[in-house]
Amino acid sequence: MDRRHFLQTLPAAAPLGALGTAAGAVPMTAERLPALRPRRLRPGDAIGLISPANASFEREPVALAIEALQALGLKVQLGAHALSRRGQFGGSDAERAEDIHRFFADDGIAGLLALTGGSGCARIVDRLDYGLIRQHPKFFGGFSDVTCLINAIQRRTGLITFHAPFAGSTWTAFTTRHFRALVMEGEAPLLRNPGGEAGGDLVQAHDRAWTVRSGRARGRLVGGNLAVLSAMAGSAYWPDFDGAILFLEDINEYIYRVDRMLATLRLAGALRSLAGVVLGQFTKCEPGDGNYGTLTLDEVFEDYFGALGVPVYRGAMIGHIPRKFTLPIGAEAEIDADACTLRLLAPAVT
Template sequence: MDRRHFLQTAPLGALAATGGGAAAAGRAPLLRPRRLQPGDTIGLISPANASFEREPVALATEALQALGLQVRLGPHALSRRGQFGGTDAERAEDIHRFFADDRIAGLLALTGGSGCARIVDRLDYGLIRAHPKFFGGFSDVTCLINAIHRQTGLVTFHAPFAGSTWTDFTTRHFRALVMAGEAPLLQNPRGEQGGDLVQAHDRAWTVRGGRARGRLIGGNLAVLSAMAGSDYWPDFQGAILFLEDINEYIYRVDRMLATLRLAGALRQLAGVVLGQFTQCTPGDGNYGTLTLDEVFEDYFGGLGVPVYRGAMIGHIPRKFTLPLGAEAEIDADACTLRLLEPAVR
């Protein structure tokens, strides 16, 4: 499914009101949310697109209940204005409400789509920092998980939506990281040939070998590049960057990576993990276009840092959960990412 379809508020807090937040004051101290536990209540929000049918919401609720969690829908989680899950004020209000409510252990987006950039400057980051808790999503929610981490220091999660396909692989990784407080080794499944002579699916491969340590940042490339120059963009210094995307022509992927390079982000990195670039093709009638192999080599091959491709990150049924801000070690020769500390307390 396409990323675009996959998917009055309180004043800004003190951190945001300084005119630059963490960007002006330096990196905020790291905050770890409390781990989710069976019996906890998780709040479902629609910060991007609306949910148009009842069944996906029912399936999302049942999946989280199967994890042992109780579910509460945000007051505006089923609202709609155009393609969005309510007005900008309503979508921001649900986030504020759930962060302020100590009965809610965490927030998870129902789906993605578009629209998070419309509310990122409406959030009260002082309120969020005062009530640190789990916050997760991916795709367009890349905007919010990076902004909240940058402005508050809270570890946020590139995680499946409530409405994602909760495969065994996806569920195991979510539970291990968010509920059990483990610091797992993230590695693509191996030896699953499915009747083929060699493993043909879920492969990962080295772009440039080596090992490095750094804080995890990243998410959807299109959304991340659109944040360039704002106070909500990640701090790339010494970080391990992970990227994914869906349904973008290769020339657009090239342009987005050029934005990161021109903004100075790429030269600051300690390592790069490239996830799935699903259905990112040359497009009809584009003769002689660069391949994704060539684009990635052009932008990452000469950085002098470890890089690998094919990680289980993106718009795919089986995916990792990744904590933004947590320390990790990349081994690009083994195509692994090891968390060096629990992301929750």
């Protein structure tokens, strides 16, 4: 089946009138907006699938994404441009922003979830109508490149957004359980890495978390992919880090680049007044060919976070891994770096 025929066999978003992109509808101020909790997703709800970053090039991953959400009990509606393509992107900048607007404006849609990541969200973050989004608060989730949108929407509207698996992620039992608990059941869970796996190992060798600096603190959750977050520095969509618990993850970055991106955060003032830091998985972040004289990740993290005077732990199940937590951006949480846990202080949804 060719791509055009496949597009014709899948549901499209219902047409709406033309929507403006008044990105300044909610003016940027230094004042922090009150947190706005979306309604929880319930079985039978319709969720809109969007492609705010990369295009989806094969039919099977899209079919699997739809089936996974249906298995959660949700009805699935593809954005009008969710399977479009311009270069590597899931449609033009205008088309990708339009799908977000359409689904936020449609009261029959309970939430929006990105199909996949990649790149391109920074091209549309200044095209979004944040006034429209605040008037129609609902679940919005994704990670990786979507770090840009979930932090920008939270900053500009107060809406709690979700560092969540893509529709096209691997929906392991662990990932599904944590997504359901937070987004569908309205729990305020304790997030802790799983214990040792069966199999006779003398000590736990996988999914380990460890303390970088002891302590316990409370604050709002902000963060996501380090490369994307650092690229937002100085923009009107940069998160408010004051008193926040910052969580970070990344993939396929040389260690010297991780160092440079953390320097960007420090120079931009993001590390100045944090309450705590959670370091997730830095998958395949290695010295690279010919670079074995570089600092280690341990040394880089110690340089930037060891002297902050706040609790820090590393190894949380956050990032480009099959088993991952869902985290609410803008929600209040407590970090216990000695126990290597995050505890939400209240449900992130109503």
